[in-house]
Amino acid sequence: MLFLTLLVLSIAPGISILWYVYNKDKYEKEPKKLVVKTFILGACFTIPAGLLEVAIQSITGIRMEGSLVQGFIGAFFFVAPIEEYAKYLAIRIKAFRSSEMNEVMDGIVYGVAAAMGFATLENIAYVFQHGIGTGVMRAFLSVPGHGIEGAIIGYYLGLGKFNPKSLRRNTLTGLTIAIFFHGTFDFFAFSGSALAIFIIPLIFFMYLSFRKRVRLALKNSRFRDGRDTEEFPTKVIKMTTKGVVKIIFGIFFISFSALILIGSIAAASEGDWDAAEYGFSIFFTVIPTVVGTLLIFSSRKDRVEA
Template sequence: MFILFSAAIAPGLALLSYFYLRNQMATEPRKTLLQAFLFGTLITFPIMFIQYVVKTEETFSNPFITEVLFSSGLEEFFKWLVIFTVILRHIEFDDPYDGILYGASVSLGFATVENVLYLLSFGIDTAFMRAILPVSSHALFGVVMGYYFGKSKFANNDKKAEYLILSILTPFLLHIIYNSILSFKGYWVYLIAPFMFYLWWLALKKVKLAHQHLLQHLFEQNKI
């Protein structure tokens, strides 16, 4: 059980550490990041309950709507809602790169609990594939979401709403593509690899841009 639990939580903690250590200009309080991570774990249960009810009651007759559109939208909305209501106005959210960290933290909190429950059901044999696909994809969706939250918070007033919309719309569309690929039985494996490469490229590009915004922010605050 200990090995299974360790295998379930290790990918999330590793990815969170990676994005945390990428921030070389400022250090975000670990307590605040842990709180964001815990919020992400808590939303797992209402999300899974709603998904279970919708699937059991056959709310949507089309499986694509249930498994792809609804599931993607529900998960990304709950993550977005946590950041918007709890974190966006937090005093520790004080530079553009913080959005990256908080987005990744909330997403990985959700992905970690989901991973634990999945491995308990299907065994440790799926741990590696879960680490490189669902867990990492959630982290990368969170990075993109957090990037636009950071842009929204520190942008001029006329751009705030635009970036706020992108903070939910962009990860939602990426999640739809991801779930759509997995729904292609038989040959999804040929599509998921290039998509994951693209997702990593996009997320790391956002990380680089967030660093540039951070430098500009610190310069404007006369801190460098």
């Protein structure tokens, strides 16, 4: 009975989320066979991604739960990039090349399918290892997080497919946003501190981001109002290369300041600091944060119609 309970708790969240997003595609449903194949591909990439993470941890000695600094490095530079790129490959290998992916909303559906395949197999491992409590928590936090990240990658792949000149830029944008969300989530989750409480507002913000992209994709659907046109909607807003660069550097500066802050907190907890050391810490925390925030907000001016 316990085995069956754990199995259902492992699988149900991913299937439910995929079914929810699948039915969001209200103008032209995707073939279930291709959705299932993408789901399976996502699951298949879970194992090599996990092995690569273990190998990197063994080589570098970095542990997600070792310290705040190690957790930050592991989350943003190892785990998140590996897992989000795995989801990207699961979409790109089959669904992206199919003629069935003929609008941006389709990219969201296949992105979630790949992510839910990945998350479901990962969930089975976690739930059977840690029990029902972990399964319940992951059903409302980790699994939806994976789904939103996959949706974002799929959304930008969809934009890129119908605007080939911007495919590379859109791919980079989608991966960057997904990695940022994933890295932030994992850093909070493995911090072993009160920072974990920030996962809840983070998931809410991620959901708003997901909902916005679904709304845009449906608004610009080629099948909306019964029409079926080969023309891609002209009022799709995309980010220029300059804007993407601003966002990347903005995230870098904010991440740098967060790393300085984490290191400062860890160092201060081990001994007394003088005024100069506190001043140094504050300066290199505040300035990069301000610069990064300004860069990200200024990137809003670098949006153009596709």
